[in-house]
Amino acid sequence: MAEISMTVNGRKVTATVEDRTLLVHFLREHLGLTGTHVGCDTSQCGACVVHLDGKAVKSCTMLAAQASGSEVLTIEGLAQDGELHPVQAAFKEYHGLQCGFCTPGMIMAAVDIINRHPNGLDEKTVREELEGNICRCTGYHNIVKAILAASEAMRGRAAEAA
Structure with a gap:
């Protein structure tokens, strides 16, 4: 047995x-x-993606004890003060989901991708970066559109804050 503590x-x-x-x-x-x-x-489908200390990880191949002492962010913690995160809002607006099974992991991966590319994204980069996340419903077209839109929205917010 292991005693673990995390946020x-x-x-x-x-x-x-x-x-x-x-x-x-x-x-x-x-x-x-x-x-x-x-x-x-x-670790093939990406449905289990969460953020560990600000970086996307696949939680199905990580022991809970390995996360002890870390900060974990799940899809439940992404929205703030009742307002959807820009990536969640974009997935909704651009119909980037169908059955919803892959959606939480896809959104958490997308947030990480956008955070690692603060100067913006292009379609090729988004598609390459999503290789570790499988969606069996949408064919990725709307998912990619949502991520690109969210990236622009988040860049706009950052510019306004600066």
Whole structure:
């Protein structure tokens, strides 16, 4: 058993878990944060993407104990004060989802992609960066449009703040 402590969506949590508990299972089963999905358990589909200390990680191949001492952000913590994050809003506006299974991981990956490319994105870069996230419904066209729109919106906000 391992005693773990981390900050999840801004809230400090402490728990005792089996050493082999994956981060995705800790989030879903221990904390009730079911927005992070289990798709493949092999790091292939991206449905389990969360942010660990500000970077996208696939939580299905990471032990909860490895995240101890870190800050974890899940899809549930992305919206602030009842307002959708710009990426969430863009996915809604541009119909970047259908069944919704991949959507939380796709959105968390998209936020990371946009954060790593503060000067903007092009379609080729978005498609390359999304290679680790699988969507079986939309064919990516609307997902890519949503990410490009969110990138522009976030650049606009940053320019206004500066």
